[in-house]
Amino acid sequence: MHLAPSHPLRTHARVLTAALVGTAIEFYDFYIYATAAALVIGPLFFPAHSVAAQQLLSFMTFGLAFFARPVGAIAFGHFGDRVGRKSTLVASLLLMGGSTVLIAFLPTYAMAGPIAPALLCLLRFGQGFGLGGEWGGASLLAVENAPPGWAARFGSAPQLGAPVGFLAANGLFLVLGLTLSEADFAAWGWRIPFLASAALVVVGLWVRLNIGETAAFREARDHAPPPRVPLGALLSHHAGAVLAGIAGVVACFALFYLATTFALSFGTKTLGYPRETFLTVQLGANLFLALGILAAGWWADRASPARVLASGAVLTVVVGLAFGSGLGSGSLGLVWFTLAAALFVMGLTYGPLGAWLQTLYPVEVRYTGISVAFNLGGIIGGALAPFAAQALADRGGTAYVGLFLTLAGAVTFAGVTLGRARD
Numbered sequence: 091m092h093l094a095p096s097h098p099l100r101t102h103a104r105v106l107t108a109a110l111v112g113t114a115i116e117f118y119d120f121y122i123y124a125t126a127a128a129l130v131i132g133p134l135f136f137p138a139h140s141v142a143a144q145q146l147l148s149f150m151t152f153g154l155a156f157f158a159r160p161v162g163a164i165a166f167g168h169f170g171d172r173v174g175r176k177s178t179l180v181a182s183l184l185l186m187g188g189s190t191v192l193i194a195f196l197p198t199y200a201m202a203g204p205i206a207p208a209l210l211c212l213l214r215f216g217q218g219f220g221l222g223g224e225w226g227g228a229s230l231l232a233v234e235n236a237p238p239g240w241a242a243r244f245g246s247a248p249q250l251g252a253p254v255g256f257l258a259a260n261g262l263f264l265v266l267g268l269t270l271s272e273a274d275f276a277a278w279g280w281r282i283p284f285l286a287s288a289a290l291v292v293v294g295l296w297v298r299l300n301i302g303e304t305a306a307f308r309e310a311r312d313h314a315p316p317p318r319v320p321l322g323a324l325l326s327h328h329a330g331a332v333l334a335g336i337a338g339v340v341a342c343f344a345l346f347y348l349a350t351t352f353a354l355s356f357g358t359k360t361l362g363y364p365r366e367t368f369l370t371v372q373l374g375a376n377l378f379l380a381l382g383i384l385a386a387g388w389w390a391d392r393a394s395p396a397r398v399l400a401s402g403a404v405l406t407v408v409v410g411l412a413f414g415s416g417l418g419s420g421s422l423g424l425v426w427f428t429l430a431a432a433l434f435v436m437g438l439t440y441g442p443l444g445a446w447l448q449t450l451y452p453v454e455v456r457y458t459g460i461s462v463a464f465n466l467g468g469i470i471g472g473a474l475a476p477f478a479a480q481a482l483a484d485r486g487g488t489a490y491v492g493l494f495l496t497l498a499g500a501v502t503f504a505g506v507t508l509g510r511a512r513d
Contacts, residue, residue: 098237098244106247108297109232112183113251114258115290116224119190119217120155121259121350122283127152128355129263129365130280134198135207145355147207149476152351154211155218156473159465164321166223167458171320174303175234175457179227180295186220187291189213194284226461229444234304234453242395245444246387252440253380256350258290259283260376264369310453320458324451328459330508331450335463336470337505338399339443341406343471344498345436348491349375349429352476353417356483356491357425361418371422375429382437395446400506402438406499409435413492414483432495439502450509471498 099106123131131151132144162182170178193213199206228248236244262283270279310316317323324332350372357368390398409432416428443464451459475494482490 098240102235102237102244104297104301105231105235106244108179108294108301109228109248110251110254111290111294111297112179112224112228113248114254115183115187115251115287115294116221117252117255118259118290119186119255119287120221121256122190122263122287123155123193123214123217124152124347124351125259125263125354126280126283128351128358130276131210134200134276134280135196135210136199145359149480151207151210151214152476153473155214155221156465156469158215158218159222159468160462162219162222163226163461163465164222164458165219167226167461168320170223170227170230170457170461171455172316175227175230175307176298176301176303178223178457179231180298182220182223182227183291183294183298184220186217186224187287187294189216189220190284190287191291193217194281222465223461225464226457229460230307230448230457231301231304233444233448234306239391241448242390242398242442242445243387245395245448246383246390246441248444249383249387249437249440250380252346253376253383256376256379257373260369260373262286264366264373267366267369306453314454316454320455321462324455324458324462328451328455332459332463334505334509335447335450335459336467337501338446338509339464339467339502340471340505341403341495341498341502342436342440342443343468344475344495345406345409345432345439346379347472347475348413348479348495349432349436352479352491353429355476356417356479360483363422363425367422371426372429375426375433378430379433379437379440382434383441384437386438386441390442390445395442395449396506396510398442399439399446400503402435402442403499403503403506405435406439406502407496408499410492410495410497410499413495414487414489415492417491418488446506446509470501 127148132148136144136147166178166182196209197206225248229245232244232247233241266275266279266282354368357363358365386398413428413432416424447460447463448456478494479491482493
């Protein structure tokens with residue numbers, strides 16, 4: 091596609107790249123851990139009482155970062171609203187990336203006993219803490235620089251980092267699975283994706299250090315001093331908007347982590363698909379996440395972010411009713427279709443979030459508001475998703491797995507409705 095010199099995508103290419111790259115690293119870092127949690131973290135870092143116990147403990151370390159994210163959201167939101175978007179994003183990237191790289195050097199339980207899972211949990215907390223300030227800042231960097239009529243498309247730039255990061259993580263694990271034996275992968279191969287994160291962080295820092303502050307933040311700072319405690323101002327004057335924002339993000343998290351982390355674990359361990367085969371299926375389905383995000387950005391600029399998000403929420407309810415049956419169908423083609431449909435609908439719920447959330451909060455508390463809402467919603471939709479799906483599968487069989495998605499879609503629709511009521 092040829093772009094004229096004054097085209098908004100060309101004019102703001104550096105800003106959009108900075109927003110996309112950081113989120114790509116975020117999803118790469120988080121998904122390599124999610125994949126490792128599904129495949130090797132349990133046996134390597136926890137005592138061998140039972141395979142089921144190891145897997146649950148592994149998913150607990152996965153969920154730990156979600157609980158660290160709201161803490162990071164408050165901390166980075168405070169500085170993002172008081173100091174600025176750019177410097178806060180650089181700090182969040184350093185903490186997030188540094189924690190990820192250090193996981194590559196951890197001793198296993200066989201080497202260090204209980205110290206190993208303790209260090210793992212510490213780094214997972216650091217990873218989640220850094221992530222807490224990442225997405226909100228990246229979204230604001232894009233949306234607050236958007237020209238009129240481009241807010242949703244610019245706001246979808248960070249979201250496109252999700253399929254890019256997922257593609258890199260999934261692809262690297264697939265290559266390792268095809269080139270290494272099971273013994274080598276468990277012994278040292280799983281560490282390579284964590285080490286590779288260092289190169290991505292260097293690229294992300296280089297891009298972000300070469301951009302300026304957003305115009306909206308500069309104007310707000312010139313008009314009045316920022317609130318001394320942005321979180322206090324947010325909760326005092328915008329508590330309803332925080333609740334709406336939290337509910338609004340639940341569906342996208344639930345869709346992503348059921349279609350990736352849970353599906354990989356359930357597909358390889360319970361349904362018996364070869365790991366490389368299932369990773370390939372997920373890799374193909376991931377393309378539909380990117381298509382959903384692009385469609386959502388285009389649609390939201392022509393309709394409204396709220397309308398697109400509400401439509402995605404309704405489709406999440408529908409996907410939830412068929413998700414478990416499709417996953418357990420025994421047909422790889424149907425499994426791929428199920429995952430592709432779920433990830434496309436995730437794109438419709440994820441793509442408009444940057445543009446939708448920023449409408450809920452004024453500039454002076456926007457970084458805090460978006461970050462807190464996004465990360466608290468992530469606990470409900472993301473951290474609980476693998477647990478809830480596994481519990482539903484154990485209780486009622488594979489067909490029950492998608493009921494969590496149905497509930498998540500209903501919660502997000504309620505969040506959009508509450509946000510509209512506040513307009």
